Amino acid sequence: MDVRVRYAPSPTGLQHIGGIRTALFNYFFARANGGKFILRVEDTDRERYSDESLEDLYSTLDWLGIKWDEGPVVGGPYGPYIQSERFDIYREYAQRLVDEGKAYYCFCSPERLEEVRKQQAESKSEYQGYDRHCAHLSDSEIKEYLSQGIKPVIRFRVPTEGKTTFHDIIMGDITRRNRDISPDPVILKSDGFPTYHLANVIDDHLMHITHIMRAQEWIPSGPLHVLLYQAFGWEVPQYCHLPMVMGKDGQKLSKRHGSTAVRDFRAKGYLPEAILNYVTLVGWSLDGSTEFFSREDLEKRFTMEGIHKSPAVFDYKKLDWFNGQYIRACGNDRLASLVTPYLEEAGFIHTPPTADEEKLVEDIVPPVKERMKTLSDVVPLTAFLFRDEPVTDRSVYIAKGADEAAAAKALIRGSEILISGLRNGTDEKSIEESLSSLAAELGIKVNGVFQPIRVAITASTVSLPLFDSIRLLGLDRTEERLRRAIKLFKEN
């Protein structure tokens, strides 16, 4: 039997870490087993649906390099793959259950349901959920309600006796007493749309899905789905519930833990390969020691055995580390093009960049590459090249262990050494040695000489290496900034 798996998100929000992790596991499992990866859009919630979410789904998968074999846009033999386009199918199957007495019309108003819930809460009843008020309506009662124009929902009749078991590849057998299953859930809403349970079961069957890999939050509805498959007389697919992705506090990862939308990570300057690598390592491992995986590696080496049972905390710091690693492994040309949009957005260069600016960006990449955690770090690192905002507070120029007089001397004589040296083509090593001996002469640390010069040139005590900074800035502007700093120290 060929493996067929699917990722079936609901376009009601941006793709987040947890969702994309599910997509990745499905995708890799399919690839590693020569199977098919299907994308299905579960847009049955009309109230929360948004076009933006759908676009985000496509662009996020595209950014990660995940292609689906069947689904929207690409089509396939079991389409359509967007549930709102399968409206009639669900109606038909729901009606079939009604005809067979396995489901029934319910005319209860939202108000009545609310009231029932309230009473159950107050009485601390062990039984929660629908009270099966409409479970045994006569034909004439149904006709009467319908003639009043009340739009019914269709509820699935859950047995009150017995228990239902399903097998999970990771978790083993999971059994639930039928009386503990949410009583008679709605499978077709009053607007004619199916709920998740119905649509999901029908589509997974019709699309010949062999393995259902989804987050563990779905475990409780596993038995209900099994009951649904049985009601239709269909074979139950294999289940594989994925460990949840948690935040630092052990709760389901959500916005309050930080960014969760993949789009946000992308905007901040995370590389797709870093996200892909780290995210698949949350809840999965190959051998406990291999940590770098390319998409191609995973397409070959992903195994279901490596998926864990227990939930995993998403570690933003480790993602940062992965991203830094991938940035450093990135070719300079590619990095230049990746970094360009950030410089454009900061208003540092034109959109598109001029030829000179393109050249500058190329030169910026090598020194900046070692220092970036995310691509957006390029902005603060290179701001001194594009903005001239001199530091006027003299104390900033003075390094630890030096005083104002020493800093002034270091600045004046250091500038001389630096500028004349560079103008004469003296090599950097020699200039550096001269600056070091100047420090010795002034009785201060080497940094006592470098810091005032650095602040003068880059307007910061933290910067790229001095000679790199000067090379990028150009000698003329460097000299100008040094002169200005010297003037600052000569005042009063």
Place this chain on the structure above:
RNA sequence: GGUUCCUUCGUCUAACGGUUAGGACGGGAGAUUCUCAGUCUCUAAAUAGGGGUUCGAUUCCCCUAGGAACUACCA
């Protein structure tokens, strides 16, 4: 509350009954160095607790404790 699931360093994890319980991130220390990074080296840090089974339990079983998810005309 009810139901179900989970439990190895702070975090992600390895160890298919026998290891000085391994690796990585993060932390700490050091080296390199003009700052910051980066890189390299070293280091602290865990089997939730209690019972069994066994010659021997991280590993198998039970109990306790803790955590999580679900409990919608949302998925």
